[in-house]
Amino acid sequence: MTKASLLTAAIAITATLTSSASFQRFRHVPSPQRHRQHTELQKPYIPEEQPDTATLTGAEMLDTITPLRPASDFAYAAVLAPWVLNGYRHLEPVKFKAKDAVYEESTIVNIPADSVPSDSMPSPEWIAIEEDGPSAKTPDFSRPEWLARESRSRQFTLDMMHSLMTFSPLTTEYTYWDLPEPVRLPDDDLSFKAFLQRLDLPEIDNSKAKIEIAEIEKRHWLHVFNAGLHFSQAFVSPNWYQGGNNYLALLINFLWDVSLNQVYHPNLMFQNTVSYKLGLNSNPSGQMHKYNISEDIFQWNMKAGVKAFKKWFYSFSLRFKTQMLVNYPSDSWTRKASFLAPGDLNLGVGMTYSTSNKKNTIKFNASVSPVSYNLKTCIDTKIDPVQFNVPIGKKFHNEIGSNAELTLTWKWASNIEYRSRLFLFTNYDYFLSDWENTISFNINRFLSTQIYVHLRYDSSSEISNNKWKYLMLKEILSFGFSYAFSTKQK
16 A cells, blocks of 8 residues: 555656656746745845844744745755756655545655645645654754754655656656766866976986085174275365365275174173274365374274173273374474374273164173273373373373273164264273264265264363363264175074
């Protein structure tokens, strides 16, 4: 009886769907009703107002979940797609009733009749009855009603299609094992990958591949070299209506800085700087000298130390300063300065604080030497030594005191740099302060502008002007050629 009833239902469905015109219209040309359903699915979804979930139970809260699209007869129109038979499967028996009679039949799906489209039912009088008690496949939690309805509709559709393909194989376009090959690129692929594959390249054995490990060169010493030639010039014809003098001003500067790389030697400190500045000014109207020396300074600064704690070092400092050429006042043969006249040597023992920022654009050192030895020289007998605090008749003068030195290097930008050095000394009888400031502006690799300001305060010097007293000032603005070189930390 069961097999007969199943066969009767399948024949009825087949007869309805396989009428030539009606069946083709159902599969490939949707009916107006299904077209309207499809159109409704394309409309944007507007969620309904949700009730207050504060007073709902867990099962009631699940029922309030709105589906992602409006509820329809089927979750999706699977029958409109090409039918592919994946294999045969067994359908579980369920209870059906027709009118008042109850039958046990192997049917298509266990689904209530009110959620199944009328045109998809085997017979409008057949109603499926769910089994009493929970099924083995039923989850322990309650599903929302809309989700259960859509799931049953989808399962009914799949079961109906499977039964129809089983009893009417002509309705099936493909079987799983006879599906055509997927579309592939032609043999003459023009992609770059195919081009590489067509090349006759030798095979590479990855096991023999070896990468040479380059040894990193350690830079224990960091160098900074800076040299420049700056000048200014003027030419005035003899008949110039305002008059004037021709002149040429030259400024030559040289700086070489060597320091120990603290990346590899964090517990040691060594800084050595040698610099020289020479300024010449032409003097066409001079009777005795055709040029004057405006700047002549040779300076050597050295600092060495061992780390004490954090950024502090036990340090030893050396400072030597002198003039290299003979300098005369304008229209005079009386010497004003020469080599080691004056000469200034200072040795100090103390502590140094050294720091720099992460980008290494700012470097700051501060040294304090409670014990300092100072030596002044004036070896030229044609120069009065008193003006350099050297007693008459002597060439050297020794004294003990204290000194402090502050140095700052600040690279404002890639082409702007500021250097400053402040030296303080006292023998507890007089006070000496020497402050040098240099601002360099590099226009390009070979052109630069430089501003040099030198302040000096010496309470042991003779007061020649009540306005400035012990304070002395020198300022030079120059433009010219320069070359700089420096090594970076590794």
